[in-house]
Amino acid sequence: MRDDAIAVGPGKIDLLEAVRDHGSISAAARSMNMSYRRAWLLMDELNQSLKSPATMSEHGGNTGGRSVLTPVGEEIIRLYRGIEADALVACADQIAALRKLVKA
Amino acid sequence: MRDDAIAVGPGKIDLLEAVRDHGSISAAARSMNMSYRRAWLLMDELNQSLKSPATMSEHGGNTGGRSVLTPVGEEIIRLYRGIEADALVACADQIAALRKLVKA
Numbered sequence: 227m228r229d230d231a232i233a234v235g236p237g238k239i240d241l242l243e244a245v246r247d248h249g250s251i252s253a254a255a256r257s258m259n260m261s262y263r264r265a266w267l268l269m270d271e272l273n274q275s276l277k278s279p280a281t282m283s284e285h286g287g288n289t290g291g292r293s294v295l296t297p298v299g300e301e302i303i304r305l306y307r308g309i310e311a312d313a314l315v316a317c318a319d320q321i322a323a324l325r326k327l328v329k330a
Numbered sequence: 331m332r333d334d335a336i337a338v339g340p341g342k343i344d345l346l347e348a349v350r351d352h353g354s355i356s357a358a359a360r361s362m363n364m365s366y367r368r369a370w371l372l373m374d375e376l377n378q379s380l381k382s383p384a385t386m387s388e389h390g391g392n393t394g395g396r397s398v399l400t401p402v403g404e405e406i407i408r409l410y411r412g413i414e415a416d417a418l419v420a421c422a423d424q425i426a427a428l429r430k431l432v433k434a
Contacts, residue, residue, distance in 0.1 A: 233432065234428065234432070275432055275433060276431055276432060276433065277431060277432070277433055278431070298431055301427075301431065302428065302431060305424050305427055305428045305431075306428065308421075308424050309417075309421040309424045309425060309428070312417075312420050312421050312424065313413075313416075313417035313420060313421055315420075316416050316417060316419075316420030316421075317412075317413040317416050317417055317420070320409050320412050320413045320416065321413060323405075323409055324338065324406065324409045324410065324413070327380055327381060327382070327402055327405065327406060327409075328337065328338070328379055328380055328381070329379060329380065329381055
């Protein structure tokens, strides 16, 4: 990874969206055919890399094990997907040229 | 990987540039602290994904083992780095906002 790279990529963002949609790391992992261990490690890596975490876990009670996104988590998804969309538009010609070199 | 994703990413492009700069897969692998086997597999995966390969190997003679980029290989580097540069410019504000959430 380059020195200036951000420790956020498509895999972690997909997982973060799955946690938001499914309400727990275990359900998110299942929905992505990923082991709970791998999903937990990816979310931990993401949270450790942030000044303020992207997810919170509820312990105990009837909702024990649920994870919810913090406002920072929601903002990261919004920014990341915005960057993707704007980059696709800004680079449409070069991306099309690159696709022409790749097998269908 | 999403269905519409291109099988070309930063790791393979870095490696392709190293092959161009060092003249062989083994020297490129060394320069990136990567095993020869991993470098060979990545280049093979890249070449297999392309309609026409990005590298050619010279066999035998005094230059045996050397790899050189094809015009397609040079074009892939040019397009990929162009996409990166244009995307950084187009998304500068959102990237800056994302960086602010990440630890220094």
